[in-house]
Amino acid sequence: MSSDPHNPTSSFAQEVAREPGGEDINKCVQCGICSASCLVATYERRYRPRQLIQKILLGEREEVLRSELPWLCMTCRLCEERCQEGVSISEIFHAVRQIAAREGFIPNTFKRTINTLMEDGWLLKDAYSDMIEDDRDDLGLDTDLGWNNEFVKRVKERYLEGGTSS
Ligand code: SF4
Ligand code: SF4
Known part of the structure; x- marks a missing residue:
């Protein structure tokens, strides 16, 4: 140096x-x-x-x-x-x-986090429990979080598959 x-x-x-x-x-x-x-x-x-x-x-x-x-x-x-x-x-x-x-040096913890997000739509696997679904139902909120999957799809397209989705 x-x-x-x-x-x-x-x-x-x-x-x-x-x-x-x-x-x-x-x-x-x-x-x-x-x-x-x-x-x-x-x-x-x-x-x-x-x-x-x-x-x-x-x-x-x-x-x-x-x-x-x-x-x-x-x-x-x-x-x-x-x-x-x-x-x-x-x-x-x-x-x-x-x-x-x-160069491919991503710590396994972070790789697992990304994979979980991509597979599940959540950072915490199985975070969307029956309890949360019931709570959302009680509050009159949509229990179908399909938007989350849509978000994951867009991230994949934009950042991982070279797409232009915004
Ligand atoms: S980066 Fe850290 S060690 Fe370097 S000058 Fe700033 S405070 Fe000091
Ligand atoms: S965690 Fe915060 S304080 Fe520590 S190095 Fe990163 S930016 Fe700086």
């Missing part, structure tokens, strides 16, 4: 910087305010935004792309409110996920 923190030279840092959202990677001065601000870091010891950015700057491409950690950012942007260098941290992790996804 370059001794100038504003001018990282790892090829992975440059690759991330070229990815939409990753442009700020070279602004990071490794102060650690993001890690101290992050709610996810409070609950998950392995998740430290500063450390992840450091690994990118150091060119740890394989390790970062194969890790589930960049997928844990919940895009709350609390860290970005506090970063004195104006780094869009969540966007950087978004850029990393884009690269990872292109």
Whole structure:
């Protein structure tokens, strides 16, 4: 890595910087305010935004792309409110996920979530229980959630099958 923190030279840092959202990677001065601000870091010891950015700057491409950690950012942007260098941290992790996804490194948990959504129309499998159906009925709401299937169909067409449905 370059001794100038504003001018990282790892090829992975440059690759991330070229990815939409990753442009700020070279602004990071490794102060650690993001890690101290992050709610996810409070609950998950392995998740430290500063450390992840450091690994990118150091060119740890394989390790970062194969890790589930960049997928844990919940895009709350609390860290970005506090970063004195104006780094869009969540966007950087978004850029990393884009690269990872292109290369097939999507954590199984997320793959399962997508598959469940596509098969079932819900993030939680079998979430549409008899109880919910009864509640909807009591409230006079339509118990047939066919709209949900229609939504899934449109997402598939638009994002997975190259269609133009909007
Ligand atoms: S707060 Fe900003 S400058 Fe500091 S480590 Fe995090 S991203 Fe880098
Ligand atoms: S945007 Fe991501 S990295 Fe920043 S505080 Fe929120 S969860 Fe943590």
